[in-house]
Amino acid sequence: EDGYDLWLRYRGLAMVAQARVATQARSIVHAEPASPTLQAAVAELKRGVAGMTGKEAASATQSADGALLLVTPANAPKGVDLPWSELGREGYALRSLKLGGRAVTVIAANTDTGLLYGSFAWLRAAQTGADLSRLDLRAAPKLGLRLLNHWDNLDRTVERGYAGASIWDWWKLPDLRDVRYVDYARANASLGINGTVLNNVNAKADSLTAPFIAKAAALAEVLRPYGIKVWLSARFSAPKELGGLKTADPLDPAVRAWWKAKADEIYQSIPDFGGFLVKANSEGQPGPQDYGRNHVDGANMLAEALSAHGGVVMWRAFVYAPDTGDRAKQAFAEFQPLDGQFAANVIVQVKNGAIDFQPREPFHPLFGAMPKTPLALELQITKEYLGFSTHLVYLGPLFEEVLRAQPDGAPVAQHVKAIAGVANIGSDRNWSGSHFDQANWYAFGRLAWNPELASSDVAREWVQQTFTTAPRAVDSLVAMMLASREAVVDYMTPLGLHHLMGTAHHHGPAPWVDDLERADWNPVYFHRAGRDGIGFDRTPRGSNAVAQYAPDWAARLARPETTPEDWLLWFHHLPWDYPLRSGRTLWAELVARYDRGVATVADMRSQWAALKADIDPQRHADVAAYLAVQEAEARWWRDACVAYFQSVSGLPLPAGTRAPAHSLDEYKAQRFNFAPGRGG
Numbered sequence: 001e002d003g004y005d006l007w008l009r010y011r012g013l014a015m016v017a018q019a020r021v022a023t024q025a026r027s028i029v030h031a032e033p034a035s036p037t038l039q040a041a042v043a044e045l046k047r048g049v050a051g052m053t054g055k056e057a058a059s060a061t062q063s064a065d066g067a068l069l070l071v072t073p074a075n076a077p078k079g080v081d082l083p084w085s086e087l088g089r090e091g092y093a094l095r096s097l098k099l100g101g102r103a104v105t106v107i108a109a110n111t112d113t114g115l116l117y118g119s120f121a122w123l124r125a126a127q128t129g130a131d132l133s134r135l136d137l138r139a140a141p142k143l144g145l146r147l148l149n150h151w152d153n154l155d156r157t158v159e160r161g162y163a164g165a166s167i168w169d170w171w172k173l174p175d176l177r178d179v180r181y182v183d184y185a186r187a188n189a190s191l192g193i194n195g196t197v198l199n200n201v202n203a204k205a206d207s208l209t210a211p212f213i214a215k216a217a218a219l220a221e222v223l224r225p226y227g228i229k230v231w232l233s234a235r236f237s238a239p240k241e242l243g244g245l246k247t248a249d250p251l252d253p254a255v256r257a258w259w260k261a262k263a264d265e266i267y268q269s270i271p272d273f274g275g276f277l278v279k280a281n282s283e284g285q286p287g288p289q290d291y292g293r294n295h296v297d298g299a300n301m302l303a304e305a306l307s308a309h310g311g312v313v314m315w316r317a318f319v320y321a322p323d324t325g326d327r328a329k330q331a332f333a334e335f336q337p338l339d340g341q342f343a344a345n346v347i348v349q350v351k352n353g354a355i356d357f358q359p360r361e362p363f364h365p366l367f368g369a370m371p372k373t374p375l376a377l378e379l380q381i382t383k384e385y386l387g388f389s390t391h392l393v394y395l396g397p398l399f400e401e402v403l404r405a406q407p408d409g410a411p412v413a414q415h416v417k418a419i420a421g422v423a424n425i426g427s428d429r430n431w432s433g434s435h436f437d438q439a440n441w442y443a444f445g446r447l448a449w450n451p452e453l454a455s456s457d458v459a460r461e462w463v464q465q466t467f468t469t470a471p472r473a474v475d476s477l478v479a480m481m482l483a484s485r486e487a488v489v490d491y492m493t494p495l496g497l498h499h500l501m502g503t504a505h506h507h508g509p510a511p512w513v514d515d516l517e518r519a520d521w522n523p524v525y526f527h528r529a530g531r532d533g534i535g536f537d538r539t540p541r542g543s544n545a546v547a548q549y550a551p552d553w554a555a556r557l558a559r560p561e562t563t564p565e566d567w568l569l570w571f572h573h574l575p576w577d578y579p580l581r582s583g584r585t586l587w588a589e590l591v592a593r594y595d596r597g598v599a600t601v602a603d604m605r606s607q608w609a610a611l612k613a614d615i616d617p618q619r620h621a622d623v624a625a626y627l628a629v630q631e632a633e634a635r636w637w638r639d640a641c642v643a644y645f646q647s648v649s650g651l652p653l654p655a656g657t658r659a660p661a662h663s664l665d666e667y668k669a670q671r672f673n674f675a676p677g678r679g680g
């Protein structure tokens with residue numbers, strides 16, 4: 001057990017369960033000739049049944065007792081009433097029924113992709129112990145585009161990647177196709193992920209040259225049967241770099257013609273190419289503003305080039321400039337006034353919060369504020385600000401929190417048309433850099449398919465498929481996972497603090513940093529701690545970022561008493577003795593939360609240690625070693641932050657609290673040894 005098999009392990013079930021599953025999957029009846037997608041579905045079912053029961057499920061043409069029937073409207077048995085219109089293009093229904101006196105299971109969908117998703121759903125039901133003789137399940141995705149964004153560079157380094165090198169072996173492509181690509185496709189299809197952006201948003205123009213298009217086309221061929229489209233990040237200045245043009249001005253006819261020809265060229269080799277993801281005029285990337293144009297001019301120009309082919313532009317709203325005040329306000333200020341002006345095939349992709357993937361952020365004010373523009377929610381699966389792949393942090397609750405946040409009466413999930421997750425996948429044998437980080441890929445995919453799922457249920461089914469189905473162990477693992485996100489918030493940035501991490505690498509604590517070239521890169525800019533108190537005043541007395549929220553929220557967030565305590569210092573600058581709901585002062589609560597975070601990690605460690613008999617030895621040892629690192633680093637965060645904030649507040653430590661292990665100067669002097677090239 002090295003983690004390679006992810007949640008598709010299909011290990012032998014206990015005897016009774018084996019018999020139960022085997023009875024429901026004696027044979028598989030499907031259309032012939034089978035499309036590559038249908039073949040993938042059948043192969044997966046056979047693999048799963050053989051793994052779980054030790055018995056083969058053979059293909060058959062006639063349904064017999066215990067048959068699994070894969071049906072579309074074209075080959076559905078007569079007299080069976082199925083909810084076709086509710087299933088759409090990607091949905092499926094699973095139903096146990098009697099057909100001519102035989103007990104069978106029908107997997108029904110309008111398309112072969114739906115049948116593939118339905119097959120994975122049946123396998124999930126089997127692995128998690130559902131009663132397969134009484135299935136009546138139907139599901140269809142709420143969001144049409146469910147994408148991974150790889151921040152993978154063409155030299156195989158991965159920006160903010162902590163799982164080895166890029167899985168895309170650009171050098172060997174297009175001729176050599178690593179078998180991993182198929183397993184990657186299976187894993188994504190099992191979740192319903194239907195698109196993948198292959199390269200970093202900080203894009204090189206080379207990704208749009210003919211050799212790289214051929215490589216992308218080879219990947220598209222592997223992924224296509226699994227319902228996954230290939231997308232590319234596009235560098236806005238490519239017409240200059242590749243086309244020899246003098247400008248990349250989106251209103252210039254030659255520039256427009258260049259992009260159109262480029263799109264035509266891509267669709268020649270990748271007829272179902274998804275489209276372009278663009279980071280423009282952000283952190284030094286080129287964009288339309290370089291020519292006095294705006295985001296609409298840039299996005300619509302690319303949209304026009306793609307539209308003949310049905311392609312889409314995902315235009316990112318992650319922008320901030322050094323000189324325009326509160327960074328949290330900038331995306332809204334640039335984008336909201338453009339609502340209604342984007343072409344129909346443009347989607348504006350917005351990060352979950354207004355700063356940058358912090359352990360906890362209030363939802364981004366753009367959600368709900370651009371009713372005439374399709375939006376995508378961008379989440380980060382890779383844990384750039386949450387302890388890399390060495391800390392155990394289950395992100396399901398973070399994803400759930402933003403999907404369910406209600407900007408104006410309806411949840412964020414209903415304000416978006418698409419969802420994108422910055423991938424945590426790499427060449428590491430276990431794919432994600434640690435065993436538990438696989439759960440974040442899984443949770444992203446499951447919640448992308450159905451944003452109404454509870455992240456606790458998702459954790460449970462992941463554990464059952466990935467580790468064990470023993471009920472006590474499952475409960476304990478789920479409890480650890482659910483506590484982990486709050487723990488990291490507590491030991492890094494409690495009470496709405498944000499951006500306290502070390503320069504460039506973003507791993508350890510550095511709340512003291514105040515000397516970076518741009519004010520809004522410095523932790524002191526974000527926490528604003530001084531003798532008088534701590535926190536960023538975003539009320540009307542301060543930056544007034546609260547005014548970007550809908551009126552109810554704006555009123556609530558303008559006052560500390562009505563602001564959720566978990567967001568307190570995001571919106572307010574408060575005196576150290578400000579009283580909190582716990583009865584403690586702000587200072588005492590801050591220290592208490594840092595302590596609580598460390599204590600939770602210590603608990604997670606002992607819970608894991610107690611599970612030794614339930615987990616295979618290799619993975620148990622791997623995770624135990626990582627948890628030891630996490631505990632040490634949680635202490636490091638806690639001690640360094642407490643030492644620093646104490647030096648600023650001048651207050652004694654609350655009675656009974658442990659003093660930091662080292663002096664503030666020692667924390668400041670520590671250097672984190674990180675691999676360069678992973679983003680600055």
Ligand code: BDP
Pocket residue numbers: 159160201202279318356357384678679680
């Ligand atoms: C930040 C990362 C940086 C990315 C940027 C982005 O630190 O590496 O390029 O986001 O999203 O979180 O474009």
